[in-house]
Structures are given as C-alpha cells and as structure tokens.
Amino acid sequence: MFQRFALAFSLSLAASTALAAEGPLQIFVSKADQSLTVYDGDKVVATSKVSTGKPGHTTPSGIFSILEKRKYHESNLYSNAPMPFMQRLTWSGIALHEGKVPNHPASHGCVRLPNGFAKTLFQMTERGAHVIITDDPVVPKPVVHANLFTPRLPVDDGGLLSDVELRPGRVEAGLKPVEVAMNSVTPRSGAETKLTIEEPPPLRILITRRTQRDVAMDVQRLLNQLGFDSGVPDGLLGSRTIAAIKAFKDKNAIEKDPEILSKPFLVALYEQAGEDHPPMGQLMIRQKFQPLFSAPIDLKEPEKALGTHFLEATDVDRFKRKAVWRGVTLDDHLPASTQKRLGITIPADDPALFTAEAALSRIVMPDELRARIETMLSEGSSITISDTGLGSETGNGTDFITVTRARPKA
Template sequence: MMLRAFVGACLLSTSVLVQSALAGDARSMQIIVSKSEQTLSLYEDGALIATSKVSTGKPGHETPSGIFSILDKKKYHESNIYSAAPMPFMQRLTWSGIALHEGRVPNYPASHGCIRLPAKFATSLYGMTARGVHVIVSNDDVTLQTINHPNLLQPSGKPKDVLMLSDVELRPANFDSSLKLVEVAVNQTTSAIKPKVVREAEGSPLRILITRRGDREKIMDVQRLLTAIGFDAGVPDGHAGEMTVSAINGFKRWKSLKTTGPLLTDSFVDALYASAGADAAPNGQIMVRQDFKPLLEAPIHIKEPQIALGTHFFEVIDMDREHGKAQWNGLTLDNYLPASAKKRLGIETEDTTGAYDQLSAVLDRIEIPADVRRQLEAALTTGSSITVSDLSHGQETGDGTDFITITRDRS
C-alpha cells in the first residue's frame, strides 16, 4: 500500500509530491473534490495519501457535482471552448469540457467549470492516475468510509466466462425538462440483442448503476407480456411505436379500461401482469459497463419505493479472490430532487441526512436476482464500483464513458 507512512497526517501540503514511480495499478485510487473547501483529496487503497488546493468553477460557470471517472489524459491540451486556452496535464471527466488540469489556483472558485490544480501537484497526479479512476465532486466536504454489508458483491473464486449483453448502443430517452437531463438510457437495436461471452482476462473493473426503472424499461416488459398472451406488440425494444400502442389499446378494450389518457396506467399494468400470470412489475434496474461500454442490464427490486434512495457510491479498494472477500468503501452525496421529479418517481419521503448509516440502509433495500449476482461476482475486480441513485445517469453518459451521475446542489 503506497505511502502508508502519510496516513494520519490528514491534510498534506501540495509540496508533498507522490512519486509517479509508485503508481502501479491505479484501480484502487479515488479522487474527491470539495467545492466548498476548494480542496482535492487523493485516496489509494482507502487511505488518504495527498491533498491539494484547487480552483473550481466560478458563478455562471460552475463545476458540476457528481460521480465521474477519468476518460482521457493529455500532457498538453488546448481548450476547444475558450480560445485555445492551455490546459497542461489535462485529465478529462466529461466529453462536454470538464477536466482536471494545471492552472491558476487563487484559493477561490475562478475557472470556467474545470478543476484547476497547482503546477507541481498536477504533474504528480497525472503520473499516478489512469483512465477509469473515479473522481467524486461534491459541494460539501465528504469522506470515504469502510462499508461491510451482505448485499455488497463478493468475488466468487476463480474468474469464469461471464454471459453478458454486447453490441448495446446507448441513446437518450425520456427527457425531463425540469432537470435538464436525460433520465434513462435505452438500447437502440434493430434486432434481438445477442449475448456473448466476455472474459475477465484483463480484469477491467465493472461500473454498476442501480436506479429506478423508467418508461423505457416498463414498455419493454409490457411488450413482452402482451406478445406472450397473443397481442402483437412488436420487438421488445422499449419504444412505444404504432404496433405497441395498438396492442396496449387492444388489451385495454378487452379489459374495459380507458384508452384515453396516459398510456401506462397502474390499472393497465396490474391487469396485464395478472392476465400473463406474472409477478408484480419490478421497480428497479441494474446497468453494467466495462471498459467504457455497456455490458448488461436487468430488472431488480427496490424495497419501500416511496422512500428516496438518495445518491451513494461504493467501490472495491482491495480484493482477495481466493478467499472470496472484497473490501468496499463508500460515501453519500447530497442530491436535490425537485418536486416534479419526486412526483414522477412516486417518492413521498426523503431520508433524513445523517440520521443513521445511509450506506447500509440503502443496501438493505436492494434485491439483485441471484443469476445476475453470480455473473457480476465472477467478474468483480479491484476498482469495480456501484452507484445507487433515484435518477438514472444523464446525457454525459455515452460512447467512451463510465456512468456519469450528475448531482444537484441545494440552492
């Protein structure tokens, strides 16, 4: 474990340069940026090894809060937005222009959205990190903590071939104008998705997102169930096209339900599941990425759906596959939900911040199907992460990214 002698020293000055020769495998590294404190904290194996002052976005050009990862690195880069402004030792967090880079750090927010670092620290940090290292940006000062919970994934022994979905292209859907974000990513396919075997030869970390189901997932279920009982709803692709709408209205007429108003009403969904002899509709979704590409998604169950999940992050910082043990840490981020979003998601109660162990409490409410758990545990590696959030990832998530979760600071 790197620089363990520094643990306990709390905030280290920016004059302490962590040697790039010690970088090795960067999968257990984590970076936390506090906008209120204007600081960056670097963790390795769960231990704080360095801190630095930073300068984040100024009013009108705020740095977004949320869960990011390093997408690209360049020793010298010029801004494509701000008159080719130099951005030495650039580490990109979004393709829309947010990055860590060397710049002027006046001890207050002064950038156009990027996170500026002092020159020496920017050089040192660049030498240590790799693509995929998580960067958490919070308005408040947050700290990672060790978390042990039976619902967290554990390695299943010797790596196996894992059956996962491939050739999945993300595209946005279900745009919520109140949040200015894309709530759900859908799989755009022209034919049935073909599974393939993905081997864990390179041991790339999994990126897992657990969230509430959106209209796209609900429509896919409706299409499958309608087809199973004799209605032609088309390919189960999550799109409410002409064939799907016709099949839904045909079922509604059969059951003497209203064909006007919202397409997917509770009475329609309940009647459809009862007619198909299916269990109650799932209310959660798990999505998985690896090497910046979609791999797998499946329905899950969230207990007490009327209570907000909040936004939480978990990551494997060490793993002993032989003994089937992964060491996880995690944190909770403040994430303001407008009233319109809560109404749409059926959220009636928000958790009281700090009233109890929020990380354990949210894990208590998540039920992952056994077959999905087995696949994930067979491919688990150090650096694998889980994000839990009421809202799905935003439009920043796409080709060449992990899941990017944008959080909203309370004004």
C-alpha cells in the first residue's frame, strides 16, 4: 500500500531518525511528548520532535489518515501562511507540515514537523496512511482474536459471497458488486498451476453502535415487508413513516409512548418480521475514501462501552489464510449525556478491562458478512471500533475519522 524504500539521514537539530520501511506505515503523534514515531509493523522506522496546537488551538486526538498531499500549500485559515510538505488529516484544517518546532506546543492545531524531516516523511507516505494522535504515547501491539478477519480466496467463479443483505454506503447509491480479480494460468502437461490475484485497495472498517437513522431504515424496511407502507427506506421519520408506525402500533395494541421508536414497538416489529431482535451494532466499510456498504451486526452486553480501538492488518497471505493484526487502544472519555443517549451504563474507564480483545469478543456478525469481507481483505486494511459512530469529521473524501476526548483533569 505504501512506498517501500531505504532511508539514511542524520538531523541532529531535529533529533530525528529513520530506517528502512517495508510495509504499511502507521504514524503516531504524542502531544504530551511532542514527538512523532513512524512504525512499520512493530518496527520503528522514523522519529522526530514536533510542535502541536497551543492552548486555545489544541490539536485534536484520534484516528486519522492522510487525505491529501501537497509539497507547497498556503493556509486557508491563517493569512495564507506557508505549509510546506503538507499532509492533510481533516478537511477542517488539521495537517502535518513543515514549520517551527520550538520544543513546546505552538501551532494553530496542525502538527508542525522540523525542516528536513517534513520532506522525508512526505516521501515516505502515501494517501491513506493512518495517523494516530494521542496525549500520552501509545505503541501498536499484536492482537490475536477469533473475531479478527482472515483473508480468503474468492469463490470459484471469481465473484463474491453475497447472501448477506448489505446496504449501500450512501442512501441514494445502488450497491455495486466488488470483486477480487483472479487470473489462472493453464499449465502445460506436468507443470504446476499458478494463480495470481490482483489485490483490492485496503478496506476501512468501522464497528460501532447503531444510530437512530440505522434503526429507522430497518423499521421502514420491516414495515413495508409486513404491509405497512412507510415509503422508501431512507432513515427519515417523515409523515408517511410515522403513519405506518402508528398503524402498526394500533393493530398490535402497543401502548402509547412519547418515543416513536419505543422498545416495545421495536421488539414487536422484529418478532413479527421473524428477525428475532433489533441488532445493536453497525459495521460500515469505506474504500479509497468512499463509502462501500454497511450491514447490521449485534453487540453482546450493549450496556457496556466498547471503548475506542484501532487495528491494522499486515503480512496478509490470502492463500495461507493468514494476516497479522496490530492495534492500540485510545483513551476516549464519553460525557454522561453521550453515555445516556447510547444506553451505556458501564463506561470504558479501566484500560485493563476494556481492551481491543474484550471489544472483539462482544461482536457478533453473520458468517456470510464475514466471508464477504474476507474475500476483499488486503494489506493495510484497518478496523476502528468506537461507541460514537462516524463523527463530524468523517465525510466526502475521507476515511473513518474518530476524534477522541481526554478525561477531564481533576
């Protein structure tokens, strides 16, 4: 996914180091240490001091990726200030770029890099490389769990397993098939068959809780199946959908409730539609900065927070069905109002208990959905697990951007 090359340089003033890089790169920025570390798997290939946002212009923490690269760029927000070797992290104005690095936070929110190192890092990365910004430093570690995806070959006809019901990434878009190209070479007599696969671009996978719109789209779909006309499933509670909900409640003698999508209503609707119970989670996939599809999944113990975790696949071998996953857990404090809205009564306050492995153990998804994703899995594919969904920074031309919140200081 990312460029492979060797680096050898010495920047004593910048206190920077760089070595050889061989696989997908991950960039970690620590605001507490004012430092940047580039990982190739579990190997450190570059380090540098940085300068993040000063008080009043704090650099956001969270999970980002490089959206755009420009050797020379001028700020749209701060009097056309020069931003050489700019690598954009958000469309709202956060980026990595060359600038003054005075050993303390001094920027307007961007991550400033020393002269020389900014150019080196610019040459190392490609669009899509992940950048993780935290207060205290974190280190990616191997994560092994049965619920992690393992790559598999496509089905024999070159298509994908498609029994699972999927939803387009955009409501107005139709679901287009996604295929992994396979080329087989017909052997001569006595020769071995060679099979080559054109790997698809890396997947960006988000596992989170369902939003009201996700639930509303399901409600519309199920009402239509049961003969209550709720219109085209778009997740919007318009007059037509509300009328269908009221008709269903009246027919099934469901007590009046100020909440239109009340729990008794949802339980009755899913039971009548033969779908057991409302799913609590949602899996979404993006590829090349565009929504691909989403599908409902279930979450065990939904009253517990999932926490915020990031994992990336390396050493992907489709033929041996192996991949190495490495990940980090990020500190992400949810305000009481957010916990109440999400139905969380047990926050992810203890990092020893709310690990990535613990979150993975609570995820339940259909086998058909897992199979479909695994035929598309490639080097550099990533998983973000978060309680809070897409977030305001995720939009057109982005991967899933997760902004985390530090715990208030006593």
